[in-house]
Amino acid sequence: MRLQEQLFEQRETAILTAASRLFREQPWDRVTIAEVANAAGIGKGTVYKHFASKEALYARLALDLSHANLAELRALHATHPPQQALRLVLRRAFEQMLADPIQAQLCQHCDRPEFQERLDDSYRQQFLQLEHQFQLFFGQMLNDTLEGHSLNQAECQNLLWGVEACFNGVMARIASGGFSHWAESIALDEYFHRVTDFIIAGLNAQAAAVLAQPDRHE
Template identity: 30%
Template sequence: MAQQDRKQRAFERREQDILTAALELCATPRWESVTVEQIAERAEVGKGTVYKHFSSKDELLFRLMMRFYRGLLRMLHDEIPEGDPPAQLRAAFGRALRYHIDHGEYRYVVEYCERIDFKLRAQPAWREDFMQLDHAFHAWSGPIIEAGMSRGQFQQRPVMEVILGLRACFKGAVAMIWASDNWCSMGDNETVVMAATEFMLAGLRGCP
């Protein structure tokens, strides 16, 4: 049993090494030209070893995206204390946007995995994994929004409609942050974080 546990830990470490190598290579605008052979070389494993862990380059990139979003969800659970709903969401919006700033190396991987052509060819198991993660985000944010509505702090609306609107605004802010080098006179990233946070809170309150 102990030997089996050691083998499993070694397998998991090797998998993380492969993911880290792939992220390092895919963190530049030339990420699409990266091959499985290059990832294997960076991870110091054979190409066949990569395929023991991942069925394709697409699966490898999908797993990186999931690692990114699981880290974001973990941060929300760990760093946003219970309390006043507007204060909770102000902190959550700000920290989540700064999480994207701090983890900009994931930009090209996340953008690729969210493209419609990727989603159309994604394996059913990947879709299920992503849906479960999506539900976990809803399970975290939904009760906070409902609490704000029950206290009269947020405008009464269907919660899923509110989450959809927040997601659209949030993704727009992320797009500006991750493309910050290409934007002119729009303010720095911290300006985008503050403006988007206040805009989303105003929408929750129903401000005209």
């Protein structure tokens, strides 16, 4: 790699690191490009050479976090028996959100249609590819638990909708600060346990119903 390319990557890393730190210190949606540039020790114009807008910076942070999380979940799935792996992956996915709630909020923000419409096509394509990777991983993980049976891509996608709804609910709960303000407070660890049980029960029941359909292969 040429020196110029190395310097470019180093500046980009400095920008992302500075932005992540600032987002934890103050409301992330109020942080300006000028503040990111100052924290990174570079000029504002240099930031725009790497990221054309604040939306592009948000997108890159969300994509980087999601790819890192997916890699961790894949490794977890690969090193455990299927039934155990499904439970461990679901729990770990919740823990990933809890470990970095600001980034989780940012990912949720980047998933909004109006945000996606403002992005350059290259970023939109990256989000579509990421979604496809998560779908493939989910389908593989689900089929591994069915003991010799398998669902096609469309059937897995239908089941994924319910899982996604649960994950969005967990993300919103984490963003709101948990249950500390409830009359009967629930520890987040217990909450994760209950939601995981709910998802697995729903997946098993719905998968069994799909596999039992007499006209499934017509």
